[in-house]
Amino acid sequence: MIEWFDDLALGMRFKSGEVQITESDIKRFAAEYDPQPMHLDEVAAKQTPFKGLAASGWHTAAIAMNLAIQVRPFGPHPLIGLGVDGLRWMMPVRPGDILHLEGEVIGLTPSKTKPQGVALVKWTLYNQNGDAVYTFTPIGIVPRRPPT
DSSP: OOOSGGGOOTTOEEEEEEEEOOHHHHHHHHHHHOOOHHHHOHHHHTTSTTSSOOOOHHHHHHHHHHHHHHHOTTTTSOOEEEEEEEEEEOSOOOTTOEEEEEEEEEEEEEOSSSSEEEEEEEEEEEOTTSOEEEEEEEEEEEEOOOOO
């Protein structure tokens, strides 16, 4: 069971449950945060490079974040970070897509001055066909086990 930075190991893997994306999910998010034709209107979306309705990249990022939180890679500790490396959108997320998130610990650096460490987990969001649609590597801050 993971509770502390010290419980993490390079190569450790995580996998989330699945979430299905609906047309109304895409339009609701877009209406509030990214009101562009390819996210709001099927007819207009066909005239864009997406050739149809597609979720906002920021919606995709929010979905991935929610799935990462559900995985609880840092045990009881919240996912707090210093930034994100390697953020990429590889293909559009469409209505009906079923997404899941997979992560791998690729870096662990204990702090020399604070009771914490920096964990790098490379996360990749996949659709129902196994296609990678989004990836990001947050620079996570994780508390170290208190001395006994």
